[in-house]
Amino acid sequence: MGHKLFNAISFRIAIIFSISTVIILMIMGLVIHQLVMHHFETQDRTQLEGKIQLVENLLRQNPSNSQELNLYLKDALVGHHDLIVQIERPTGQVIFSTVPSVINTQALIKSNQNPWIEWRTQNKTYRGLVYKKSFDRNNSIPSAQIIVGIDTSEHLHFLNDFRRQLLYIGFVGTVCLMFLGWFAAWHGLRPVQKMAKVAEGISAQHLSERLEINHTPTELKSLAIAFNDMLDRLESAVEKLSDFSSDLAHEIRTPINNLMTQTQVCLSRSRDINTYQEVLFSNLEEFERLARMVSDMLFLAKAEHGLHLPNLQKIDLVKEISALFDFYDAIASEKKMTLEQTGLGYVQGDPSMLRRALSNLLSNAIKYGKTDSVIKINCQQSFDKTVFTIENESSPLSSDQLNRLFDRFYRTDASRQRVEEGTGLGLAITKSILDVHGATIQANYQNGRIIFNIVFKSS
Numbered sequence: 001m002g003h004k005l006f007n008a009i010s011f012r013i014a015i016i017f018s019i020s021t022v023i024i025l026m027i028m029g030l031v032i033h034q035l036v037m038h039h040f041e042t043q044d045r046t047q048l049e050g051k052i053q054l055v056e057n058l059l060r061q062n063p064s065n066s067q068e069l070n071l072y073l074k075d076a077l078v079g080h081h082d083l084i085v086q087i088e089r090p091t092g093q094v095i096f097s098t099v100p101s102v103i104n105t106q107a108l109i110k111s112n113q114n115p116w117i118e119w120r121t122q123n124k125t126y127r128g129l130v131y132k133k134s135f136d137r138n139n140s141i142p143s144a145q146i147i148v149g150i151d152t153s154e155h156l157h158f159l160n161d162f163r164r165q166l167l168y169i170g171f172v173g174t175v176c177l178m179f180l181g182w183f184a185a186w187h188g189l190r191p192v193q194k195m196a197k198v199a200e201g202i203s204a205q206h207l208s209e210r211l212e213i214n215h216t217p218t219e220l221k222s223l224a225i226a227f228n229d230m231l232d233r234l235e236s237a238v239e240k241l242s243d244f245s246s247d248l249a250h251e252i253r254t255p256i257n258n259l260m261t262q263t264q265v266c267l268s269r270s271r272d273i274n275t276y277q278e279v280l281f282s283n284l285e286e287f288e289r290l291a292r293m294v295s296d297m298l299f300l301a302k303a304e305h306g307l308h309l310p311n312l313q314k315i316d317l318v319k320e321i322s323a324l325f326d327f328y329d330a331i332a333s334e335k336k337m338t339l340e341q342t343g344l345g346y347v348q349g350d351p352s353m354l355r356r357a358l359s360n361l362l363s364n365a366i367k368y369g370k371t372d373s374v375i376k377i378n379c380q381q382s383f384d385k386t387v388f389t390i391e392n393e394s395s396p397l398s399s400d401q402l403n404r405l406f407d408r409f410y411r412t413d414a415s416r417q418r419v420e421e422g423t424g425l426g427l428a429i430t431k432s433i434l435d436v437h438g439a440t441i442q443a444n445y446q447n448g449r450i451i452f453n454i455v456f457k458s459s
Contacts, residue, residue, distance in 0.1 A: 010185035017181030018174050025170040029163075036162065040155045041116075044127060048148045051077075052131050055085060055146050059133070070096055082151040084126060087144055095144070119149070127152045191220050195227065207235040248297070248409070255286045296425040300408065300432060311352070317345040317379050317388060320355055324362050332366050337392075338374045345379030345386040347456040349437045357433040360426040361452055365392040386456040394450040402443045402450075406431040 054076055062069035073096050077085060087096040099121065118127050128149025198209050210231060211224040266279045318341065325339050332339055339362075347354070365375045369392035380387040404410050409424040434441050439456045 010182050010189060013185035014178045014182040018178040021174045021177045022170060025166070025173060029166040029170070032166075033159065033162065036159065040152070044150050044152070045129075048129050048150060051083060051085065051148050052129065052146055055087065055148070056131075056133060059087070059144055059146075084121075084128065084147070084149040084151075086147040088147075089144060117149075124151050124153050125156060126150065188217070191217055191224075195220075195224065199227075202231070204238055207231060207238060243407075252290070252293070255290055259283055259286050293425065296429055299429055300425065311350050312348060313351055315347050315349055315351055315354055317347065317358075317386070318343075320351075320358060321362075321377055321379075324355070324359055327359075328362055328366060332375070335366065335369070336372045337366060337369060339377075340374055341377040341379075343379035343381070345381045345388060345456075347386050347437075347439075349456075353433045354437070357430040360430045361390050364426055365390060369393055370395075382458075384458050386458070388454040388456070389451060391449045391451040393448055394445070396448075397445045397450060402445060405443050406441070 055073065058069060058072050058076065062072065073085070073087075077083060077098060083098065085096065085098050086094060088094045116127055117130060118125065120126070126149035128147060131146040131148070133144060133146065195211055198211055202209055210228050213221060213224055213228070216224045262279055262282060266276065321341050325341070329339065362375070362377075369375060373393040375390065375392045378389045406427045408428045431441055434454060437456065439454055441452060441454045444451045444453065
């Protein structure tokens, strides 16, 4: 419980408030204390220096140890009961004193601030000045030492009471600010609690929840926006996963149903060995198609978690296309299609992966291109990028169809569901490979031709 409380942000803010309050009050108290002490010292110094000037004038007028001097001094100090005045000769002879006991100047306690002296008499604390004066340059008139002190007990009492009040105010203020800090932190963190409540209600079936942005505090607005963006990505990913699962079930169900139907028909009655062989060969083709589909699915799953490029090399696109032409030339000839390439280009990448991507594009162009048409491939090299294009004659495609060409298991129409034994994953795999290479691919339809445009950025 204690560990949980210490980890709470509201508790930490309350502690910080409290410590800050104590430090601030201590600094303010010390400053005010020093100012008050300085005020008292200035006041005492002014009063004592005035009395010293008065005593000095009386000594000038009455240089001898006469009764007149004592009388004048007593008259001058009437009403100043908190003052102590002592006059003595250099020999130690006291010629005047307002207190019965003689002040021993040798035993006086000097304060840190000269020329102040401090002493205690009759449970009272005095602070004073010592003034030595010679009244004749020829030393014909005896010199005197004047000691003037003032009772500082009231000052000390005031300062002690002030310190007690400061401690009391500091304690009460600290406690109040601790609760204030806790309340402010709790109130300020309510938007975070609302975020947590929204997050608790999010599941795979409820991804439509979003945080309110307009009334969110400025400090948390970026977090709320990032949270909503994350939910958007999750919702999109879940929708794609759902669509993929549905498409996958449909794609696998079709060959499996074909295998089951064909096998059941074959086993419905006895047949000769040639018939069994034909059925087995047909089943083998379906199994091979399923194997390719599973392999492609595994590749796409790996791509979504980040493909690695262990064999990064400089690739000559012209050579790669020429090698593919040698392989697909016979297939293209069956549809009376011509393969052409122009330009040149070099890119950095994994040879096997890029070969697979380019092979999928070329294979797709042959499968779905029109008979007696030309498949054109062009490479353009510049200082910051390499552009690769492949185009072929095709049936008209809408913008929505073009945008979905790279989706898994997507085909433009139902008539292509079983064309050339395709898995419907070729273009999706091509895009994944190009993504990991930092390239972009886009499909356009112009003048009866579909054009795939790939841009490789130079590193």
